[in-house]
Amino acid sequence: MGLMEQKQHFSVNLLDWYMINRRDLPWRRHHNPYFTWVSEIMLQQTRVDTVIPYFNRFIANFPAVQALAEAPEEDVLKNWEGLGYYSRARNLQAAARQVMELHGGEMPQDKQAVFALKGVGPYTAGAILSIAFNQPQPAVDGNVMRVLSRYFLIDEDIMKGSTRVLMEELAGELIPEGRARDFNQALMELGALVCTPKAPHCLTCPVMEQCSGRIAGRELTLPVKTKAKPPRPEQRLVALVEGRGKHRGQVLVRQRPATGLLARMWELPHVLAAPAAAGKVAGPLADEPAMALLAGSLWAEGFAARPEGLATHAEHVFSHIVWNLQVYKCTEQDQGSDELPLIAAEARAAYEVQAATKEMAASVLDAARSASDLDGEMLPEAAEASINSALTQTGKGDGLIYRWIGPKDMEKLAFPNVFLKLLSSYFAGAYDEVSE
DNA sequence: AACCCGGGGAT
């Protein structure tokens, strides 16, 4: 059996299988390029079952390109809340504005024009052109690479750019005349339902007879993929500041900067506890120095708050960082009162007198040495530099926007999931009692 | 080419 026959067997049988087994998905009910586009962006790094409710709500709120282009960015982010990779949402809206200005509100059918849209790369461009317009363009993602690497027994590392190019050439050759729309979706459908990463269902696969990977017993060792680096851990101290006086019933939140991690998302104020020393993992910080550091950083941002005690722990996992969060319940203090607690006074001094920062660093370092796995071999200068960077990292000149919010305000502001859960728990009455 | 960017479901 030659390669030509193997390719034909693949295309014919896969397409036949798809026409019987295709799932009924919301974005497959119409040939609407906007629906295809939105769904493909949402489906980047996110599973179908997760996307469906988000897609339906998004289309209900932004039914066409123009509605998306004209919406406040805040509303778009709120509709994306919980999906992750929030730059996808910002890029999608920026691209909607491109489509309005450059193409009169209609998705272009030219490959270069589609590729030029923000957030649209090689995969998404191919997906839009093939699914929306039935153009014979390959749409190669990790799923397609898994299927092709197994069926054709391709040992190339799929993390390499050159492999994606090779796969695109191959995928393009496999598209049956006039059937790009169904065939590309069939390829992805097979990867999602049959040719799965861990336990492929080879016995029910429509192309198993000529699958070189299965015949060679390699289905579990393909595709070849270099392992990603493990995420670096970060210990962070979070302030859950309970308002008093005119802020009674409210909590202090802030908006992140316009660029970088979680851009423009809202969050509870937090600060890096201590960067890990070289080759070390930053462990939890003892409560006393943690609360001093937190009070100090809040003071630097213009807020007088007294930490009351540890409320809870939380974890937030990114692809490259793990946030280990120590959440402290704090109480807003009246700035005019003589009853500013000692800890806030110390924090004030620390930030008004630069030299006092060293005391903070020393106390944090002492606590870290005794409470964690720091072994004392760390150079004092290096430790001090680390602590200083932690102290100056938050805010200070960044012009972060702070707000006091109640439960109703949660409806408008977009939070990463970890803060969404913490705030929901708080407003539901959790953390009413904390350890002093 | 290497790194940056979330979150959840499956195993």
Added chain:
DNA sequence: ATCCCAGGGTT
């Protein structure tokens, strides 16, 4: 716990 996912942007 570990792995994976219907990737794209930036440097």
